[in-house]
Amino acid sequence: MEYNFSEIEQNWKKYWIDNKVYKVENDTSKPKYYILDMFPYPSGDGLHVGHPLGYVASDIYARYKRLCGYNVLHPMGFDSFGLPAEQYALEKKLHPAVTTEVNIKRYKEQLDNIGFCYDWDREVRTSDPNYYKWTQWIFLQLFHSWYNRKTDKACKIDELTAIFEEEGNQSQPCPADDKCIFTAQDWSNMSVTEQRGIIMKYRLAYQGYAQVWWCEALGTVLANDEVVNGVSERGGHPVERKNMRQWFLRITEFAERLLASLDTLDWSEPMKEMQRNWIGKSNGAEVKFQILTGAPADADVHQVTVFTTRPDTIFGVDFLVLAPEHSLVAQITSDAQKAEVDKYVQYVKSRSERERQAEVKLITGAFTGAYAMHPLTNSPVPVWISEYVLASYGTGAIMGVPSGDERDHRFAKHFNIPITNIFGDSYTGGEAYSDKAGTIQNSGFLSGLSVATAAEAAISTLEKLGAGSRRINYRLRDAGFSRQRYWGEPFPIIYIDGVPYATDEAPITADATLSKLPVELPWVESYGPGSEGQGPLANITDWVNVTSPPAPLHEWRGEQSSNAGALADNDHRPIYSGIPRYIIKVRHSFESARTNRRNLTESEAIVWANIRGNKLGAKFRRQHPIDAYIADFICLQKALIIEIDGEYHDNEEQQKLDNERTRVLEEIGFKVIRFTNEQVGKQLNEVLSAIRKELSSRPNLLTDAVADSDSEFHVTSSPLVERGPGGEVAQRETNTMPGYAGSSWYFLRYMDPNNTAEFASRGATDYWQQVDLYVGGTEHAVGHLLYSRMWTKALCDLGFIGFDEPFKKLLNQGMIQGSSRFVYRVGTDKFVSAGLAKDYDGVPMRVHVDLVDGLELDMERLKNWRPELANATFVTEADGRFLCTAEVEKMSKSKYNVVNPDDIVAKYGADTFRMYEMFLGPIEMSKPWDTKGIEGVHRFLKKMWRLYADEQVGWVVTDDAPTDAELRILHKTIKKIGEDIERFSFNTSVSQFMITVNELSTLGCHKKAILAPLAVLICPFAPHIAEELWHKLGHTTSVVGAAFPVFEQKYVTENTKVYPVAINGKTRCEMEFALDAPQAEIEKEVLGNEIIMKWTEGNAPKKFIYIKGKMINVVI
């Protein structure tokens, strides 16, 4: 009975599927453990042996935790939106949805082939509408949220507008625009569109502008690193900077929290360090310099604000440097310098970000001709521009302190700017003194102070003068959230007259079809880019332009148009051009309104009697349908609605409904004011004067708005009324979301993957909580990991989940590199073996690793590899072999060094493959793949198999009682394996298994008492063979559900120790002593030892060191 791995593995894979062994329930009776791999992008190339490294590690850990009694969630899915599928589609004319489907199928086969314990019922795919529905939904939550700096939490926009109504934005400064300051009165006077503009500056998902590289020839937007020397990397086409409206996530508001809570995470220090660097918190000061010359009269631009982390060096300022993109540059540049500055600005525009960053030694810049006044010395300071100052960091301007900053120093030297020394002897003129030791000199009232003290003193003086203030700066920037691509999540956003609305906002919700999530990605035949840098979706005009309303609504509107009040399809009367457009959503609104008019309440009757017939100078209608509601009284001329509420103030439910109604009506553009029955009854005069006041504060829309195009009031129109032949104004957003959208929250979806009502139920997220162990590569250090942390915090703040960090522990796996093989090629088809290559004049050529065994080339296969090599001739070594050379490189198809795990599994089995991947070395280290080494692991499994079954005799396991030696081996192994798995040292676990099997083989052990626990121990590593042995041992249920063997100290306790005995720390011999032997006795025996005596030559040692249980050292 030999180890027939392929048969064994086939059988158990089928058994696991048939019996749903890996099905995971949300079972609250067991402790949970959530272990997750960073899900793969299913590329067309399939998995290579590098991909599963982390998956094997997490699978081992998952199986181990399950053996230890945990309910383990260990899911897998696919990050299936992305650029490669789209590019493939462009080239091959295959729809991304099709290729993605095919690729995922292949990936799943490959993954299953390796024997992972995934519950595929929980699989998620980011490109699945059932999944991205919730990505869009979360986007909407972010859109409807802002960051409350007082409570340090993401909050709903409703709360923000309540604050604005109450007190303006004094207590909640605008994160995007510190010049945006307004009072409650200002707020109430704004139009809805203006208010929306303000709110946009607060939203967590917001629209702004960003410069992107646009390449006309390629028709796409390029990433920074795709632009080299001002042309596209691919094809060398010209590129230009283009300012484009883009979505952003306001991650900067979370900077401090993202930084602070890193301390609570069990991540590697380098990983945390990378995030800290990315967030880049720095304490410093803002300093204002008044522009002296070359400045326009306008006081607003009379000063330039710089940010510095070294306010203590303020007296060392010899010049200011603005980013060439700084908005002041054009205004302050003197006529004399204009040509030079323009030329320089043009030069910088041609430079890619990468180049500006990488070429440190290249010093460029231009003098603006302007001078600024030093706030403390009042002396003039020249203002320069240079590409080394970035517009996007700090204030986009710095103060140049050449004696204290190396870059400033180089700049001053290069342009011959005189340098002020503020460090005394520490600065010698050769290079800047940037150490923070010593004292500041030559600096007025700061002279003699240490750096820290001087910084404080400088800031407080500047504050007193009103010339500066303390400031904490983060280098983290808001995350660009739009891509001009097809294969990504569409935004649930519709533009009405250019104003973006979420699909769950009033004007859109009127149409059930438009407001429905998901906004499905339309099927297209062409993936070419749209014009003007837009994404491919812009080409699908049928989809972009919202032209065909849902049929029933449309039909109904036509037949009822005479009753539709302000609404008629052909209603082009100018009277309505300034009035908010709206639609009556519910058919029976008209009947209800008519009925209501006949049945006024007492309060309503009183109000009506006082406002009817232009009594307040404006015409009111009563019981008028608006959108889905019926307004009590409405003045269309002033877009004012009066509500008389019976229950508003004492019924919470009613209050909620009414607030929603107010919100919707105000979104459309009406102002809603409400009064109680009681107010009308007892304080009618106050009510009427409040109405009068409201009327007088609002513009008259009937005539003024039409005539006065500069009016503050802008029309907010409902998309529904605007639709009609040729009259479309509503468009869908044509950008799609970036790759990290779907991956920012996928870990939550696994908890409750098939939920159609929520992204995940609160019960599920409360049970599974954070990911206990997250396994993936370091390449996601600052992208994915930072974004998902932000999303988690936002979802937590908004009350959707109960934890604010996604990944408790992080394990970074290293890369498996490829090992490329080269043959030495002379001419076209003559090849020379490596040993003789030096005698020939040729070049190395990559050959596929499959053609090579170790370093020995299979010459026949090379001839068949490619047609042009069919007549190849070979100069071999003396023994007839042809040798290649090897080089470690990235594993990639183009380097012919990709090894497919399927091939390895076919040849050696999945168990061997899994163990070998682990045996290669520590999980977090990168290492090259070498198929040769796998033999050792395969031999080990065969050797282990022979403990249980003999090739000739068959099953050999006995019920004999184990010996002490056998028990010691077993328990030593239990301890080692358990400890190793806990600390993710899987390579040493594999070694230990080898040692154990070697020792048991030597002892000829075939005892069930030893071999049954061994089968369980190895199950996480080699599940197939473990399952086979477990069943052969008589069990009828899966080994997956067994219990991890319990380590017992008593079996491994020894009472003697073989000590290394060293002379001066150099081991010379070994001697065995009882562990409880007294030192005197040991000393006597050691010094009497023949070998030791040879070294001591009979002399008494200077020192005798005895560390119990460790070693003995004799110092002579």
Added chain:
RNA sequence: GCGGGUGUGGUGAAAUUGGUAGACACGCUAGACUUAGGAUCUAGUGCUGCGAGGCUUGGGGGUUCGAGUCCCUCCACCCGCACCA
């Protein structure tokens, strides 16, 4: 330029708190068994030396009875970068 990481036999590596450096494998050498060996088993294998021994964890220095491990310094390689003021 900045930040992070890694340097141990021919190769992958081990040494968990400062305590026998090179476990466990690959490869290689020799042998056994065999029709065969790309199966299996046995022995050997850091370098050097006949040997006693000497040398050896990227180089140099230090702390210690004792250093791969701690400290200083230099070097090489890999990864990332948004010149971060």
